[in-house]
Structures are given as structure tokens and as C-alpha cells.
Amino acid sequence: MQIRIGKLPGRVSTVDLPAGSTVQDALNSASISLGSTDEVRVNNASVAPAQYASFTLSDGASVLITAQVKGN
Numbered sequence: 001m002q003i004r005i006g007k008l009p010g011r012v013s014t015v016d017l018p019a020g021s022t023v024q025d026a027l028n029s030a031s032i033s034l035g036s037t038d039e040v041r042v043n044n045a046s047v048a049p050a051q052y053a054s055f056t057l058s059d060g061a062s063v064l065i066t067a068q069v070k071g072n
Contacts, residue, residue: 001059039068
């Protein structure tokens with residue numbers, strides 16, 4: 001399966017992963033390390049750090065890492 005992954009601002013690339021891959025697998029495959037203030041969003045929905053190893057991706061998924069925005 002193919003997903004799009006990237007850390008914003010920056011480049012978003014397409015990565016080939018085996019079926020059943022998780023968010024953690026995608027981060028490892030793309031060699032992306034997360035900072036303490038980064039937020040991971042899959043198909044525009046936030047994913048908690050505790051779910052990275054269990055959140056299964058589907059073909060065509062979009063994984064974007066952005067700076068976390070704090071509200072009031």
C-alpha cells in the first residue's frame with residue numbers, strides 16, 4: 001500500500017508499506033523523528049502518541065506531522 005507522509009512545513013512524500021502497517025511503521029520508514037510539541041494527524045484526525053503502534057493505516061492514507069497548536 002502507498003501512503004503520503006511528511007513533516008510540515010516541508011516535503012510530503014509517498015512511501016510504500018506492507019498492508020497492516022501502523023503509524024509507527026510509517027514514521028520509521030520515512031525516518032521521521034518527532035519533537036515534544038509535534039502532533040500526528042492521519043487523514044486530518046489527530047492520533048495520540050499512545051496509539052502510534054496500534055493505529056493501522058489504509059492504502060492512500062495521509063500522515064502529516066505539524067507543530068501542536070495550543071488553544072485557550
